[in-house]
Amino acid sequence: MKLQQLRYIWEVAHHDLNVSATAQSLFTSQPGISKQIRLLEDELGVEIFARSGKHLTRITPAGQAVIDLAGQVLQKVENIKRVSQEFNDERRGSLTLATTHTQARYILPSVIQQFMQRYPDVTLNLKQGTPPQIAQMVVDGDADIAIATESIASYNDLVTMPCYSWNRCVLVPKDHPLASVSTLTLEALADYPIVTYVAGFTGRSKLDEAFDIEGLTPRIAFTAADSDVIKTYVRLGVGVGIVAHMAADERDDDLVAIEASHLFAPSVTRLGLRRGTFMRGYMYHFIEKLAPHLDRDKIDEALTASNRGALEQLFADLVLPAR
Numbered sequence: 001m002k003l004q005q006l007r008y009i010w011e012v013a014h015h016d017l018n019v020s021a022t023a024q025s026l027f028t029s030q031p032g033i034s035k036q037i038r039l040l041e042d043e044l045g046v047e048i049f050a051r052s053g054k055h056l057t058r059i060t061p062a063g064q065a066v067i068d069l070a071g072q073v074l075q076k077v078e079n080i081k082r083v084s085q086e087f088n089d090e091r092r093g094s095l096t097l098a099t100t101h102t103q104a105r106y107i108l109p110s111v112i113q114q115f116m117q118r119y120p121d122v123t124l125n126l127k128q129g130t131p132p133q134i135a136q137m138v139v140d141g142d143a144d145i146a147i148a149t150e151s152i153a154s155y156n157d158l159v160t161m162p163c164y165s166w167n168r169c170v171l172v173p174k175d176h177p178l179a180s181v182s183t184l185t186l187e188a189l190a191d192y193p194i195v196t197y198v199a200g201f202t203g204r205s206k207l208d209e210a211f212d213i214e215g216l217t218p219r220i221a222f223t224a225a226d227s228d229v230i231k232t233y234v235r236l237g238v239g240v241g242i243v244a245h246m247a248a249d250e251r252d253d254d255l256v257a258i259e260a261s262h263l264f265a266p267s268v269t270r271l272g273l274r275r276g277t278f279m280r281g282y283m284y285h286f287i288e289k290l291a292p293h294l295d296r297d298k299i300d301e302a303l304t305a306s307n308r309g310a311l312e313q314l315f316a317d318l319v320l321p322a323r
Contacts, residue, residue: 003077005040006070008033009048013067014140017049017056072276075141079278090281096125098134098143100201101226103269106246107323108147111289119282130225131200138274144283146272147290149203158272159311161302163291165268165320167261168207169248171234171241178240179256186214186263193221193239201225203267207242210264231255246323268320273303293318 008022012033015022023030034054041048048063049056059067082093099108104126112124127134127143131151137143139157146152146160153160170189172178181188190211197204211218221239224230227247234241234255241255244267248257271287271294273279284296298314305311 001040001043002036003073005036006073008036009040009063009067010070010074012037012049012056013059017058019056071141075274075276078141079276082278082280091119092121093280093282094123094125095145095283095286096127096143097145097147098127098129098137099147100131100134100149101128101228102244102247103147104128105227106244106249107269108290111286114289115282115286118285122282130198135272138272141274144273144277145287147269148272149267149269150200150205152270152272155272156308157275159275159302159305160270160272161291161294161299161311162315162318162320163269163271163294164323165266166203166323167245167266168203168242168264169245170258170260171231171243171248171252171255172258173235173237174254174256176240176256178258181258184258184260184263186211186216189240189242189263190216190218193219194242195222195224195230195233195239196220196242197230198223198225203244206265206267266322269323273299275303277303279303291321293321 007026011022011026012019015025019030019033023033026033037048044066046062046066047060048066050058050060097108108126112126116122116124125143127137129137131148134143134146134148135152135155135158138146139155146158147163152158170178170184178184178188178192196207199205199208207218219239222230222233224233227243230241230243231247231252233239242260245257245261248255271290279299284299287294287299288296302311302314305314
């Protein structure tokens with residue numbers, strides 16, 4: 001069994017069983033990958049991939065178990081590389097963040113600016129996606145840190161930690177009837193078409209829950225993953241915007257931001273690390289800049305928590321900063 005063979009089956013599984021695409025991504029030949037997979041299957045005595053002719057059609061149950069273990073081995077190898085990098089030069093390396101538009105646009109710029117000033121020789125990569133995509137990037141080793149509000153806490157392969165809480169505001173044009181309302185209500189909001197986040201994005205579940213509790217059915221006219229896109233359609237008169245409070249700033253001087261935190265339960269943005277991750281010094285620094293209560297000791301304690309219950313207990317009494 002060779003490390004190269006484990007890399008091949010892992011990459012093929014994560015390229016939708018497309019050996020040609022895998023070969024391109026690894027700068028090798030398609031026949032070479034196919035041969036090594038066959039040799040590994042012969043050695044193990046099990047089929048990792050089911051086939052129809054020359055095409056891979058699915059991952060077998062035994063194959064899935066082998067691929068999962070291969071992923072763990074490859075992660076350990078990556079950790080060995082990181083250990084050597086840490087001891088050779090703790091101020092050089094790379095850090096890949098996976099997050100949503102709202103975090104990337106409104107929260108991370110100041111954090112990244114401070115980080116890059118301190119670690120100018122660390123290459124920083126920013127990937128965006130839906131919360132499930134973000135979590136999967138870290139699980140698959142394509143990103144180091146996931147930052148999102150929805151979904152990521154449900155991934156068993158991730159250790160997640162709370163960063164901060166936040167709530168919402170309502171955005172309307174200056175001449176909108178709600179712009180002059182002293183105290184906004186859900187009933188008043190339900191009278192207008194609403195422009196807000198796509199389900200599964202940026203705390204959308206808290207919005208839906210609030211209307212459900214009051215027995216109201218909001219008229220969701222338009223949804224988007226991007227706060228700036230939501231603002232654009234509010235300006236076009238499509239509906240009343242409901243966005244994260246952090247997404248309303250002084251540049252939106254043509255819109256009125258109406259406080260809505262009394263209408264919705266707060267949401268919590270979390271960061272996720274893959275279990276078993278070797279933490280380089282600059283990774284601790286980045287996390288502490290993002291969430292000052294997550295110092296090195298607290299992060300290490302979270303990474304060694306035996307299960308999700310122990311992890312929740314670790315942060316049970318924490319009062320999160322609000323954004």
